[in-house]
Amino acid sequence: MQLNHARLLNSLKQLAQFGKVGTGVNRLSFTSEDRAARQWLLEHMRAAGLDAEIDGIGNVYGRARGVDKAVLIGSHTDSVPKGGWLDGTLGVLYGLEIARARNESKALPDLGVDVISFADEEGSYRALAGSLSFCGELSDTDIESARNTHGISLTHALAEAGYAGRPRARVDPGRHLAYFEGHIEQGPRLEVEAQKIGIVTTIVGIRRSRITCTGQADHAGTTPMHLRKDAGATAIKISANVLERFAQAGSALSVWNLGHIVFEPGAGNVVPSSAQVLVEFRDPQQEVLERLESEINAAVAEFHGQQGVTSEVAHLLSIAPADMDASLVKTIETATQQRAVPALRMPSGAGHDAMVLSRYIPSAMMFIPSIGGRSHDVAEDTRQEDICLGVDILADAVELVAQQ
Amino acid sequence: MQLNHARLLNSLKQLAQFGKVGTGVNRLSFTSEDRAARQWLLEHMRAAGLDAEIDGIGNVYGRARGVDKAVLIGSHTDSVPKGGWLDGTLGVLYGLEIARARNESKALPDLGVDVISFADEEGSYRALAGSLSFCGELSDTDIESARNTHGISLTHALAEAGYAGRPRARVDPGRHLAYFEGHIEQGPRLEVEAQKIGIVTTIVGIRRSRITCTGQADHAGTTPMHLRKDAGATAIKISANVLERFAQAGSALSVWNLGHIVFEPGAGNVVPSSAQVLVEFRDPQQEVLERLESEINAAVAEFHGQQGVTSEVAHLLSIAPADMDASLVKTIETATQQRAVPALRMPSGAGHDAMVLSRYIPSAMMFIPSIGGRSHDVAEDTRQEDICLGVDILADAVELVAQQ
Numbered sequence: 001m002q003l004n005h006a007r008l009l010n011s012l013k014q015l016a017q018f019g020k021v022g023t024g025v026n027r028l029s030f031t032s033e034d035r036a037a038r039q040w041l042l043e044h045m046r047a048a049g050l051d052a053e054i055d056g057i058g059n060v061y062g063r064a065r066g067v068d069k070a071v072l073i074g075s076h077t078d079s080v081p082k083g084g085w086l087d088g089t090l091g092v093l094y095g096l097e098i099a100r101a102r103n104e105s106k107a108l109p110d111l112g113v114d115v116i117s118f119a120d121e122e123g124s125y126r127a128l129a130g131s132l133s134f135c136g137e138l139s140d141t142d143i144e145s146a147r148n149t150h151g152i153s154l155t156h157a158l159a160e161a162g163y164a165g166r167p168r169a170r171v172d173p174g175r176h177l178a179y180f181e182g183h184i185e186q187g188p189r190l191e192v193e194a195q196k197i198g199i200v201t202t203i204v205g206i207r208r209s210r211i212t213c214t215g216q217a218d219h220a221g222t223t224p225m226h227l228r229k230d231a232g233a234t235a236i237k238i239s240a241n242v243l244e245r246f247a248q249a250g251s252a253l254s255v256w257n258l259g260h261i262v263f264e265p266g267a268g269n270v271v272p273s274s275a276q277v278l279v280e281f282r283d284p285q286q287e288v289l290e291r292l293e294s295e296i297n298a299a300v301a302e303f304h305g306q307q308g309v310t311s312e313v314a315h316l317l318s319i320a321p322a323d324m325d326a327s328l329v330k331t332i333e334t335a336t337q338q339r340a341v342p343a344l345r346m347p348s349g350a351g352h353d354a355m356v357l358s359r360y361i362p363s364a365m366m367f368i369p370s371i372g373g374r375s376h377d378v379a380e381d382t383r384q385e386d387i388c389l390g391v392d393i394l395a396d397a398v399e400l401v402a403q404q
Numbered sequence: 405m406q407l408n409h410a411r412l413l414n415s416l417k418q419l420a421q422f423g424k425v426g427t428g429v430n431r432l433s434f435t436s437e438d439r440a441a442r443q444w445l446l447e448h449m450r451a452a453g454l455d456a457e458i459d460g461i462g463n464v465y466g467r468a469r470g471v472d473k474a475v476l477i478g479s480h481t482d483s484v485p486k487g488g489w490l491d492g493t494l495g496v497l498y499g500l501e502i503a504r505a506r507n508e509s510k511a512l513p514d515l516g517v518d519v520i521s522f523a524d525e526e527g528s529y530r531a532l533a534g535s536l537s538f539c540g541e542l543s544d545t546d547i548e549s550a551r552n553t554h555g556i557s558l559t560h561a562l563a564e565a566g567y568a569g570r571p572r573a574r575v576d577p578g579r580h581l582a583y584f585e586g587h588i589e590q591g592p593r594l595e596v597e598a599q600k601i602g603i604v605t606t607i608v609g610i611r612r613s614r615i616t617c618t619g620q621a622d623h624a625g626t627t628p629m630h631l632r633k634d635a636g637a638t639a640i641k642i643s644a645n646v647l648e649r650f651a652q653a654g655s656a657l658s659v660w661n662l663g664h665i666v667f668e669p670g671a672g673n674v675v676p677s678s679a680q681v682l683v684e685f686r687d688p689q690q691e692v693l694e695r696l697e698s699e700i701n702a703a704v705a706e707f708h709g710q711q712g713v714t715s716e717v718a719h720l721l722s723i724a725p726a727d728m729d730a731s732l733v734k735t736i737e738t739a740t741q742q743r744a745v746p747a748l749r750m751p752s753g754a755g756h757d758a759m760v761l762s763r764y765i766p767s768a769m770m771f772i773p774s775i776g777g778r779s780h781d782v783a784e785d786t787r788q789e790d791i792c793l794g795v796d797i798l799a800d801a802v803e804l805v806a807q808q
Contacts, residue, residue, distance in 0.1 A: 186625075187623060187627050188622075188628075189631075206625070219780065220659065221608065221752075221753030222777070223659070232663065237647070240640050257624035258640065258676075259673065268664055268682045268684040282624075282625050350626050351625075375623060
């Protein structure tokens with residue numbers, strides 16, 4: 001299979017014109033920019049010899065002709081507001097380039113390369129909508145209830161786009177031997193550790209908890225300290241306690257973030273009547289997530305009721321870790337070893353469509369380095385040689401699957 | 405001097421009609437409600453036999469006739485948004501009632517009772533504007549630069565009110581033997597300690613500092629903990645440290661409040677790039693304020709530069725403590741002892757016009773209990789018997805001054 005690096009880079013640059021904003025893209029799901037990008041992709045899939053359609057959820061899905069078995073390669077082409085030009089687009093165009101190369105060179109006669117761009121991975125309306133639909137996990141009711149921040153329904157957006165009423169494509173475990181997703185790392189590890197390929201072992205589980213402290217607003221000058229019910233002071237103590245507990249109880253791969261905190265009424269001269277702290281934490285292992293959640297509970301329990309302030313915690317979100325297929329992980333690793341490319345097994349700290357696909361077909365992800373670890377920002381970028389190295393490794397992995 | 409409690413209560417209720425909102429008042433400086441209240445007060449001062457005018461800053465000032473010496477009694481009639489019906493109004497109408505009673509009963513022939521309502525104590529445009537003007541501490545430039553939250557200038561507001569261009573009344577140390585300000589406590593101490601009168605020894609000094617931590621925004625899933633520059637975590641640690649240090653270093657009368665905290669960008673899945681924490685603290689003694697400020701500096705220095713986060717502190721505000729006149733404190737205390745009224749020497753944790761006046765003439769303040777310690781809220785209230793007891797004590801204090 002003969003890859004064409006120049007063609008890949010050219011396609012990436014062409015897609016980056018849709019919604020271009022500075023060095024990045026503004027291509028929120030189902031906007032005219034996103035739809036134009038989907039149309040471009042549809043036409044280029046067809047030109048590559050794929051049977052391609054945009055389905056009822058907006059997935060652009062191209063199937064190889066004349067085969068019973070195929071690998072599926074893809075990701076997403078929608079972006080966050082003012083996002084990066086590569087992000088998910090990279091994984092989709094990796095698939096397109098490998099499909100083009102296979103068809104041109106008549107390689108892998110018994111293993112097709114199907115390509116997919118999943119709709120709304122970034123969740124303008126519903127995160128992972130395309131892959132959930134593809135796997136049968138998105139009901140009509142889910143679609144009807146999904147809305148963007150302007151209150152526009154996903155149903156309306158699909159109708160506007162002309163996608164409504166079309167059949168929705170589905171994964172085919174009888175056909176799809178593997179799902180491969182290439183993606184930029186979105187973090188600094190590969191760059192810092194001088195690695196070229198990240199081989200994802202697990203997409204980490206994510207949990208989110210909200211700690212709420214409730215006291216009483218009082219004049220901060222006239223109310224003696226011992227008569228206060230200071231929700232803010234309690235929230236600070238609990239937050240500091242959570243940070244200490246997590247540093248002890250987390251695994252080497254755990255990450256956590258207290259990203260949002262708000263005091264009410266929020267005035268310098270009023271004792272806070274309430275305080276909320278958002279705690280988000282991730283780990284590849286379910287048992288570690290359980291442990292961290294229980295540490296939050298313990299921190300809240302430790303301070304609950306002190307100084308007349310009640311403290312409670314709501315666990316808002318729990319997404320289980322998704323292990324990648326061990327055999328495919330090994331396959332990608334073999335591909336890197338064959339070319340003596342420095343590679344690192346690592347968890348993905350961010351969610352991806354592969355998380356959903358992994359529940360139905362053997363799935364794997366591969367990262368290439370992000371310059372400065374930047375992502376979800378127009379400053380996101382990757383060196384051209386790293387982009388090209390990534391598609392080489394992924395194509396090698398597909399050939400290894402064909403040999404198995 | 406024969407006080408008329410029913411008349412006092414009736415006047416308080418009449419003034420509470422101007423800007424009435426529920427059980428409180430909405431009487432921001434120079435609004436039509438505030439101006440109408442000033443006009444009412446002007447007319448009632450004149451009816452009480454005072455030479456009264458509204459001056460060029462909006463102070464309503466009524467002078468006793470035919471005397472060279474007088475005590476000045478007052479406070480303010482403007483309110484915060486949805487404020488209490490008593491607050492400063494109480495002190496002004498205490499003055500009006502005592503002036504009425506003196507004039508009716510021909511008491512204290514050699515000591516007049518002057519009455520004043522200072523403009524904009526609450527600072528819709530400029531906190532304490534009226535008392536600062538009365539003491540010669542408010543320049544024309546200060547007036548021109550003062551603006552409310554809508555960007556309207558104080559100059560404009562004064563012109564709209566019809567006050568612009570009038571002479572501004574001034575304190576007269578040759579005439580004014582004393583300034584007395586009655587006020588609700590705005591805190592819970594008198595009620596909690598079953599006291600009826602608070603005799604203010606000092607209006608506490610106030611300082612305000614802003615701690616700013618600056619790190620770097622990163623994806624909270626994909627950035628390993630050791631590569632983060634988490635401004636939020638640092639702000640939490642510094643805040644907890646400040647709370648511990650203040651608990652050690654504060655005096656028995658110190659109060660402090662971390663009332664406002666904000667993380668940027670403030671998302672659960674983004675490492676905070678910056679965090680700001682507002683620290684306000686008060687104490688009757690300058691040296692304690694100095695010590696607390698140095699504790700903030702030490703806390704910030706302890707964490708500055710750790711984990712790539714810079715931390716700095718800006719000291720935004722420093723108002724010196726204002727001691728009340730020792731002789732007048734004793735005078736009020738004697739008045740309470742004469743009636744065997746339970747009274748407490750205490751600092752004022754809030755700022756008042758007396759803070760300014762005390763720099764020019766002997767000044768004293770007297771508190772009556774606030775139910776539940778509530779203030780700056782429509783729920784603010786005081787029992788009628790406590791309101792009446794307050795005016796009795798204050799009138800007694802004026803008579804004691806006359807005897808000296």
